[in-house]
Amino acid sequence: MNLTQDMSKVEVKGFEAKFYDRLMDIITLGYYPFFIRKAIRDLRLKKGYKVLDFGAGTGRNALLMHRYIGDEGEIVGLEIGKEMQEQFRRNCATYPNIKLENLRIDSPLPFKEEFDIVFTSFVLHGFIQKKRDIIIQNAYNALKPHGTFAILDYANFEVDKAPWYVRFPIQKVECPLAQDFIERDTKKMLSSFGFGDFEEHFYFGRYVRLLKAKKCN
Numbered sequence: 001m002n003l004t005q006d007m008s009k010v011e012v013k014g015f016e017a018k019f020y021d022r023l024m025d026i027i028t029l030g031y032y033p034f035f036i037r038k039a040i041r042d043l044r045l046k047k048g049y050k051v052l053d054f055g056a057g058t059g060r061n062a063l064l065m066h067r068y069i070g071d072e073g074e075i076v077g078l079e080i081g082k083e084m085q086e087q088f089r090r091n092c093a094t095y096p097n098i099k100l101e102n103l104r105i106d107s108p109l110p111f112k113e114e115f116d117i118v119f120t121s122f123v124l125h126g127f128i129q130k131k132r133d134i135i136i137q138n139a140y141n142a143l144k145p146h147g148t149f150a151i152l153d154y155a156n157f158e159v160d161k162a163p164w165y166v167r168f169p170i171q172k173v174e175c176p177l178a179q180d181f182i183e184r185d186t187k188k189m190l191s192s193f194g195f196g197d198f199e200e201h202f203y204f205g206r207y208v209r210l211l212k213a214k215k216c217n
């Protein structure tokens with residue numbers, strides 16, 4: 001199949017965007033809040049860290065990250081969805097060190113060696129490979145030397161060999177770009193940009209992974 005960006009469902013809009021957090025909780029049968037708290041704990045953020053969040057959504061993740069970085073750190077969320085931006089602004093309004101920028105992550109970004117962590121959660125799978133490469137390069141450029149690119153997304157596995165309850169949502173609910181992402185080697189992809197020293201944490205029976213990659217050279 002010839003994959004094109006217009007097959008993507010990653011730009012969340014309308015009803016899905018308005019009720020995004022609640023929908024995530026419902027489709028995971030109430031497990032999402034526990035999962036996301038654990039994944040953000042596994043980031044091992046430190047007080048004072050500067051975090052750049054690609055495709056920041058409603059700000060739910062930013063609020064969880066703020067618990068670790070405190071008032072001396074900073075979170076910059078990049079988000080293009082109107083409904084998502086509104087929720088992000090509302091949810092994070094009382095935190096002056098959580099900011100939102102209306103910037104596309106799949107076009108070259110202006111950040112240079114400014115952040116300790118670039119985080120992206122359930123975003124990278126929704127792009128064609130050419131755009132994923134731009135996003136990875138943006139993360140690399142934005143990170144301080146030895147900074148960490150943390151990707152929370154589907155893990156790498158053979159979708160056709162996965163059980164039906166994993167195969168069905170990926171092949172029938174997600175866009176075809178998700179299967180393409182899952183069946184590529186993400187670590188190899190990141191290595192070619194100068195990332196290494198990988199650390200992995202798995203969730204949902206090893207089908208979801210937090211992949212942390214250090215900026216090496």
Ligand SMILES: C[S@@+](CC[C@H](N)C(=O)[O-])C[C@H]1O[C@@H](n2cnc3c(N)ncnc32)[C@H](O)[C@@H]1O
Pocket residue numbers: 010011012054055056057058060061078079080081084103104105106120121122123
């Ligand atoms: C599946 S949602 C995940 C949201 C959030 N990261 C989370 O884990 O809750 C993907 C998000 O990426 C945003 N997005 C999609 N394409 C984008 C782009 N090119 N630049 C910035 N944000 C984008 C969408 O609007 C949406 O909020």
